Amino acid sequence: MPDPIGLEALEQQIRHDLEIMAYPAQEWVLPCEGAPEPDILNCAIVGGGQYGMASAFSLARECVPDVRVFDGNPSGREGPWVTFARMDMLRTEKHMTNLDIGFPNLTFRAWYEAQFGRDAWDRMYRIPRVMWMDYLVWYRRILGLPVQNDSKVVDIAPVRDDLLRLTVERSGMEEHVLARTVIVSTGTEGLGPRAVPEQVATLPKELWAHSNEMIDMSGFAGRRIGILGSGASAYDAAISAVDAGAASAQICFRRADMPTQNPRRRMENSGYLAHFPELPDGHRWSYLQHLYSIGQGPPEPTFTKAMSYEKISLHPASPWKRIVLMPDASIRVDTGSTTFEFDYLILATGNRADLASRPELSSIVGDIATWGERYTPPPERADARLDGYPYLGRFGEFTEKEPGTAPWLKRVFNISRGADLSLGPLSSSSSNMKYALPRIVKGVTRQLFLDGADAMLDEIVTQTHDELTEDVIKSDAA
Numbered sequence: 074m075p076d077p078i079g080l081e082a083l084e085q086q087i088r089h090d091l092e093i094m095a096y097p098a099q100e101w102v103l104p105c106e107g108a109p110e111p112d113i114l115n116c117a118i119v120g121g122g123q124y125g126m127a128s129a130f131s132l133a134r135e136c137v138p139d140v141r142v143f144d145g146n147p148s149g150r151e152g153p154w155v156t157f158a159r160m161d162m163l164r165t166e167k168h169m170t171n172l173d174i175g176f177p178n179l180t181f182r183a184w185y186e187a188q189f190g191r192d193a194w195d196r197m198y199r200i201p202r203v204m205w206m207d208y209l210v211w212y213r214r215i216l217g218l219p220v221q222n223d224s225k226v227v228d229i230a231p232v233r234d235d236l237l238r239l240t241v242e243r244s245g246m247e248e249h250v251l252a253r254t255v256i257v258s259t260g261t262e263g264l265g266p267r268a269v270p271e272q273v274a275t276l277p278k279e280l281w282a283h284s285n286e287m288i289d290m291s292g293f294a295g296r297r298i299g300i301l302g303s304g305a306s307a308y309d310a311a312i313s314a315v316d317a318g319a320a321s322a323q324i325c326f327r328r329a330d331m332p333t334q335n336p337r338r339r340m341e342n343s344g345y346l347a348h349f350p351e352l353p354d355g356h357r358w359s360y361l362q363h364l365y366s367i368g369q370g371p372p373e374p375t376f377t378k379a380m381s382y383e384k385i386s387l388h389p390a391s392p393w394k395r396i397v398l399m400p401d402a403s404i405r406v407d408t409g410s411t412t413f414e415f416d417y418l419i420l421a422t423g424n425r426a427d428l429a430s431r432p433e434l435s436s437i438v439g440d441i442a443t444w445g446e447r448y449t450p451p452p453e454r455a456d457a458r459l460d461g462y463p464y465l466g467r468f469g470e471f472t473e474k475e476p477g478t479a480p481w482l483k484r485v486f487n488i489s490r491g492a493d494l495s496l497g498p499l500s501s502s503s504s505n506m507k508y509a510l511p512r513i514v515k516g517v518t519r520q521l522f523l524d525g526a527d528a529m530l531d532e533i534v535t536q537t538h539d540e541l542t543e544d545v546i547k548s549d550a551a
């Protein structure tokens with residue numbers, strides 16, 4: 074076989090693979106009984122990033138028709154990769170498998186090798202960020218996934234116990250879509266609002282940004298940039314700022330030392346990835362709390378690159394205690410021990426767990442149980458940062474605050490960052506899709522199957538299912 078084989082040859086192989094692995098290819102989902110409208114989705118997927126797309130593909134493999142994915146962003150700009158992510162390469166190991174759902178020819182590696190050859194793959198350290206987006210675009214095209222872009226879901230509301238109505242904003246118009254199940258795959262932002270210190274929020278917006286925003290750095294030349302946070306995004310922002318011409322980028326964080334430990338890597342094994350959701354509440358809470366407490370620093374290449382820039386400096390034990398806007402529009406930041414002068418602030422402070430801030434959940438958030446309501450940790454483990462996480466069921470479904478009052482919630486599955494406490498700290502990232510995705514998909518197909526329980530029993534028991542016809546029996550007996 075030539076190396077590289079080229080994308081066309083790979084795509085041919087994929088079509089063949091899909092055909093070989095089509096069993097069981099029988100349609101089975103029964104229509105929604107007493108449906109108020111003819112067009113009802115079996116599953117609506119909110120978010121067309123990698124999770125949303127892989128969910129749509131998985132459901133197609135399970136012979137679930139009438140699935141649609143909605144994404145607020147334009148085509149090719151889903152997820153963080155070419156919007157607000159700034160790193161050179163992914164943080165995850167290049168060998169991860171995820172969106173392929175078990176088809177080797179659909180992996181990033183197959184896509185890469187088909188174009189650049191095996192040696193190039195061996196030489197690659199980690200997956201270049203922009204190339205990951207190229208792969209996602211190809212994945213969507215080759216599989217013909219039903220993604221509707223520029224379509225922001227602004228509401229999910231119950232219509233009946235077995236039906237939900239989505240309100241979708243598209244080109245300034247509102248459309249309504251009925252769905253029997255919903256997967257909410259809204260990524261990092263799906264956890265809740267961006268964490269912005271109050272004193273920063275009162276500054277004029279042109280003087281600061283959160284790292285999850287697209288930041289126009291074209292005016293950064295000669296400016297002093299203050300960055301708050303100790304994670305990878307802080308370093309990515311600092312590197313980008315200096316590349317854009319900033320005079321300095323000073324990374325400040327509260328911790329006395331920078332985080333150097335990353336037990337998440339130890340948890341990238343099939344034990345944790347597959348079975349974390351089965352752990353008792355106390356264990357799950359303790360894991361997340363520990364991970365939150367120790368933080369997560371940048372990956373080694375990011376750190377090394379940042380430290381090779383003279384204009385980037387690190388300031389541990391530097392909480393921003395007092396922030397004052399000066400008459401010359403500079404910002405004075407007092408840490409208690411040092412005073413900095415900045416021209417622009419970037420907050421690499423992540424998101425807070427608070428579903429109430431998510432517009433698409435506003436109609437149902439009042440019914441959704443959170444960890445704070447379901448689990449009381451021992452006093453020494455109390456942690457307000459975790460209280461707002463949704464308490465998900467074992468298929469990633471939202472659960473009811475008051476049992477019996479919101480039965481439609483078991484049809485809404487959450488695999489955004491908000492799933493991390495229930496399903497595992499890596500559940501919403503690439504490295505756990507291999508295990509978390511089948512869980513969610515099983516939740517959806519299980520629900521659709523149970524919806525048809527009476528009709529399916531009736532069909533099997535009361536209808537004929539000929540295998541040996543009268544003619545065959547007579548002719549064989551003769």
Ligand SMILES: Cc1cc2nc3c(=O)[nH]c(=O)nc-3n(C[C@H](O)[C@H](O)[C@H](O)COP(=O)(O)OP(=O)(O)OC[C@H]3O[C@@H](n4cnc5c(N)ncnc54)[C@H](O)[C@@H]3O)c2cc1C
Nearest residue numbers: 120122123124144145151152163164165225226260502503
């Ligand atoms: C800077 C950064 C770097 C990261 N690097 C890595 C990494 O190297 N490896 C890794 O495994 N993970 C990484 N992650 C985590 C990463 O976000 C996930 O792995 C991955 O993007 C999750 O995919 P997703 O489909 O769940 O969410 P996303 O890729 O974030 O996609 C969510 C989509 O939902 C859409 N959306 C949100 N709300 C709505 C709505 N109401 N209506 C319609 N559409 C909506 C958004 O437009 C977006 O396209 C990183 C995250 C960030 C922020």
